[in-house]
């Protein structure tokens with residue numbers, strides 16, 4: 433048995449950060465508890481004073497694990513969180529030295545996984561984990577001394593407990609997060625890599641293969657009942673795409689209907705294909721809050737360059753099915769991707785104006801380029817250089833085109849404000865040329881090829 437603190441860095445107060453229930457860290461904690469280790473989860477929403485007083489640092493931990501969920505909020509107008517993590521870890525290490533304690537420091541989490549090689553050294557971890565953390569963390573805790581100052585990241589692997597044990601969260605922690613307006617908790621139904629290959633998406637890398645596990649329905653039911661009993665009324669299934677395997681998705685939706693938990697609504701990321709009538713009918717009966725689809729563009733050429741395996745006809749059909757069954761939909765569009773020009777912006781907006789209903793559009797400008805993605809390879813930017821918020825190059829007139837074309841009904845004051853904030857931030861960003869060795873230039877005709885803000889380097 434070892435004593436382990438698990439620190440939720442995603443709950444640090446940082447500009448642009450809105451903490452959500454830490455399900456990833458809870459998965460790791462649950463695995464360690466089941467193996468007989470003594471753990472404590474430190475969450476700064478639950479205990480705000482722990483950020484400044486660092487009283488927990490003085491306890492005799494054998495290891496401290498830190499989760500990093502987000503690197504930055506992937507929006508042009510928002511700053512990076514990395515400086516905050518760096519400053520906080522600096523204080524933690526100084527406090528540990530002050531107390532004469534030297535637990536093993538371990539990093540993990542989806543944001544960490546993306547930039548593991550850069551963050552390991554910057555944050556002073558002994559060892560880091562890329563991808564699923566349970567099994568590797570158990571291995572590490574079997575022989576912590578072997579990992580001291582290892583200076584390496586280890587790739588996560590399948591954890592059998594995902595298939596055999598419901599993940600039940602402590603009621604107290606759920607209650608803390610249930611006080612947020614519209615509190616929503618994540619729930620994993622599957623551990624399976626997405627089969628699609630969108631050029632901007634790092635999910636396959638973050639999630640690893642993970643054995644393709646589909647959680648048994650009785651475990652999902654147990655988790656849903658416990659969430660409901662804690663007072664949380666909104667669930668988000670965390671799959672990259674909820675309905676990529678339609679048969680299993682139908683079973684999960686059927687389960688929600690069968691459980692019929694009063695007031696419980698749910699949502700997830702959906703793909704318009706596969707999405708048949710039977711599925712729409714099941715969704716309608718299941719209290720789905722909305723079906724979120726991410727065509728990201730509504731111009732077929734740009735959709736193709738983004739790597740989408742469906743086109744606007746599939747979006748049409750999916751929306752028709754939702755309408756027919758009275759299911760609310762949300763359509764994510766991100767302007768400024770590969771091949772985006774005046775014409776493609778016009779095409780997307782023409783689709784929005786003519787086919788979307790009020791409130792259905794969720795709009796952003798600028799693709800955050802992340803490591804291990806097709807987009808990063810196209811631009812030829814090394815992973816390490818992407819740590820500062822870096823966006824795919826887009827035409828500076830994009831904002832004006834959107835404002836000119838989009839119906840006012842899709843531009844409530846808040847959306848306009850966000851657009852203006854993004855425009856003014858994009859003007860402050862550094863434009864860096866594509867590296868000379870880039871063999872695969874981005875499919876764009878614009879002369880500037882990368883936008884990035886510099887992180888003050890330590």
Ligand code: B12
Pocket residue numbers: 442449450451452453455456457459460497498499500501502503504505506507538539540541542543545546560561563564565566569616617618619620634635638639668669670671672802
């Ligand atoms: C579902 C999801 C959402 C849902 C969350 C719903 C909810 N209530 O939980 C919604 C839609 C709300 C959402 C919002 C956002 N998200 Co999101 N989201 C995801 C997604 C698809 C799955 C995350 C998840 O919960 N997985 C299941 C859990 C169990 O896995 P996990 O957290 O990864 O934990 C495992 C490992 O990481 C590891 N681990 C975790 N902690 C630790 C600690 C230690 C010590 C160790 C060893 C291991 C370890 O072990 C865990 C178990 O195996 C990921 C992409 C992905 N495929 O991972 C993006 C992702 C995490 N999101 C991301 C971002 C940026 C955001 C937003 C900022 C976007 C925005 N601008 O609104 C917001 C921020 C939300 C917030 N307040 O923090 C990024 C984060 C990285 C980055 N680019 O900075 C990701 C990776 C997607 C991306 N585009 O890159 N998101």
Ligand code: SF4
Pocket residue numbers: 626627628629630633634635672673
């Ligand atoms: S469909 Fe979604 S999860 Fe799959 S590659 Fe594309 S963006 Fe990523």
